[in-house]
Amino acid sequence: MNKIVGFLKFSDYDFEIGEPTHFQQLIEGNIFFQKISFFENNGTQAQKDIEVSTDFNKFIANEARTEVELYERYGLVKYTIPSIVALKYISGITVKKVHLSINSNIKMVLKEKNKNYINDVVKNSDYDVIVYPDEFILKSDNIYERYVENGRVKFKILKDYGFANSKITFLGNDNHATWRIASFIQVTDENVEINGKLKIDFLNKILDISSPKGSIAVNESGELRPWVYIPKEILFRKQNYIEKMGGGSVCYYTKNKYPFSINSFTANPNCLLLAKDVNYKNQFEFRLITGGPNETFKNEFSPLLNLGWRKSEIGYGTKIEELQNLNMSLI
Structure with missing residues (x-):
């Protein structure tokens, strides 16, 4: 199995009045956990009639x-x-x-x-x-x-x-479920060149807007979204948060090849959010999950969580050239 070395997260320049942009907040270690309806409304119908x-x-x-x-x-x-x-x-x-x-x-x-x-x-x-x-x-x-x-x-x-x-x-919706999700692109050792840079093939896949489900790295105008790169040990350093969360790598499956057994499915409702159609495979998605399928899973997490990294511990940029030249061995 390939080893996860870090995570890419793409953002935007939106902001609330009086607050920094989402990208600036992400650089400072703040992660926003979206309601599940955000993913359904943006094309991720992974939980519908599987x-x-x-x-x-x-x-x-x-x-x-x-x-x-x-x-x-x-x-x-x-x-x-x-x-x-x-x-x-x-x-x-x-x-x-x-x-x-x-x-x-x-x-x-x-x-x-x-x-x-x-x-x-x-x-x-x-x-x-x-x-x-x-x-x-x-x-x-x-x-x-x-x-x-x-x-x-x-x-x-x-x-x-x-x-x-x-x-x-x-059957859940935002009035019923308390799930919130933070979505990342996971980078494994298979996606990295010996010199520490991302492989061209991997970059082409995550930037491919012609794929069946589009690219989460590119906005609706076809422009690269601003990004951060977080080494695995930095993201998981705040264990008191991470251990209380669910999540993991998303499994992509073809028809009749659902990746979870009925026992896994009944034991862990988060399985519902960690299986997606194979058409999404170029997203290489990793999810952190708070909450659950109903009100009994409510917890202390707010939608915006600070996971504690400093700017000097991550990589970030706004241009494709910066992403191509990102050297993960130096972070």
């Missing part, structure tokens, strides 16, 4: 199933389909698990692949995450079960559904 891996399918398959009986043209029909599983995280960390039965207009749910029902759950739920079956598949048809009604023997049709895959949706 198609996950096989162990999530097994997780749903082993949970309770919804049974609904309807009188139809040819008699009584009994539908059996997998339930939606809703998770509520409680700081500590424990997880409350609830089965949401799909019993309202089940035929529409099957037809719409759960979409409308999921939307209703998202609007009305107090849960943090739902894991749900997608693309229902009829496993058995033309199977009958005998029953007695008003002294007469009758038969009901059994329709048992499985599913092709499963998805997870994060």
